[in-house]
Amino acid sequence: MRPPVSHHRPSGEGPTGPRSRTYSPDLTPGWKKPKPVPEVPAEPGLVVEEPGTGFCGAVIRCEAGTVTLEDRFGKHRVFPLEPRGFLLEGKAVTLVRPASGGPVRPARTASGSVAVPGARARVARAGRIYVEGRHDAELVEKVWGDDLRVEGVVVEYLEGVDDLPSIVDGFAPGPDAKLGVLVDHLVPGTKEWRIAQSVTSEHALVVGHPYIDIWEAVKPSSVGIAAWPRVPHGQDWKTGVCRALGWPENTGAVWQAILKRVTSYRDLEPELLGRVEELIDFVTVTP
Incomplete structure (x- = not known):
């Protein structure tokens, strides 16, 4: 789903993945003292x-302690x-964070993907x-x-999932018109889970993500609280959160204040990030 990343495969990798290779002595077992790399x-x-x-x-x-790689299919992994x-060109290396003052990083969208300078919105898929x-x-x-406009993906909202079966039937998804749906609090055994199945x-x-409401997918630290409070069953969750935290019970205004605190993917929980990326890939990647 991401704009293609231009790079060369390390030597020894075939068109479908790395071929078997004989590694250098740098990767010998621990009984032999490894050479510096x-x-x-x-x-x-x-x-x-x-x-x-x-x-x-x-x-x-x-980032501090981790590096994110993107393969030729646009998949991301964090190590x-x-x-x-x-391995770099088949030889063991130790990756370190670039020194400050080094080359400028490519511009990023709020989702963390590489921004495409001057890209125009694609006609909607x-x-x-x-x-x-x-x-x-x-x-x-x-x-x-930004990513969605480059990919030509339109996002619409349902106001609940009770009518999802009729909505999907009306949409009539097919090979050239795939449909992806994100559901709140998708827990096995629940009504929402059965509808999704x-x-x-x-x-x-x-x-789906495990959160009762999308508010909860925003990291508490990003909105200046220690944790999202537990709300008694049967009470409106948003209203209960506002009461527990001493916020005004105007949930629309509170949400706008929360949304202003979200500046990038770093402000969101991984369980939401992965699901949205999965849906974008699903509706944009051609088999």
């Missing part, structure tokens, strides 16, 4: 392989910055992503809006 700055675009998984990709982000943790409510749609737009097909994907 070079430290290489994890600059954006550097192509490396993580030998434990065989995942090969270009560096797109390097720890460990000594001798990667036939495929769609539906989310459960207006707040969900506003949050997706805030973080993934009933409409999922080859061309319709329903995924």
Whole structure:
């Protein structure tokens, strides 16, 4: 779903993945003292392989203690910055954070993907992503809006999932018009889970996050609280949160204040990030 990353495969990798190779003595077992390996700055675009998984990709982000790689299919994986943790051109290296004052990182969208300078919005695809409510749609737009416009993906909201079966039937998803749906609080055994199971097909994907409401998918630290409070069963969750935290019970105004605190994917919980990325891939990637 991301604009293609231009990079070369490390030597020894075939068109479908790394071929078997004889590693250098740098990767010998612990009974033989390993030789020192070079430290290489994890600059954006550097192509490396993580030998434990065989995942090969270009560096797109390097933060304290971790590096994020993107493979040629646009998939992302996060790995720890460990000594001798990667292969560069088939040889073991230790990736380190780039020194300050080094090359400027590529511009990023709020979702963390590489921004495409001067990119125009693509004509909307036939495929769609539906989310459960207006707040969900506003949050997706805030973080993934730039990506969605480049991909030509339109996001609409449902106001609940009770009518999802008839909505999916009316949409009539197919190979050229895939439908992705994001559902709040999708827990096995619940009513929402049963509805999702009933409409999922080859061309319709329903995924969900575990949070009662999309507010809860925003990290508490990003809105200046220690944790989202527990709300007694049967009480409106948003209203209960406002009461517990001493916030005004104007949930619309409170949500806008929360939304202003969200500036990038870093302000959201991983359980939401992964599900939205999964849906974007589903409706945009052609088999």
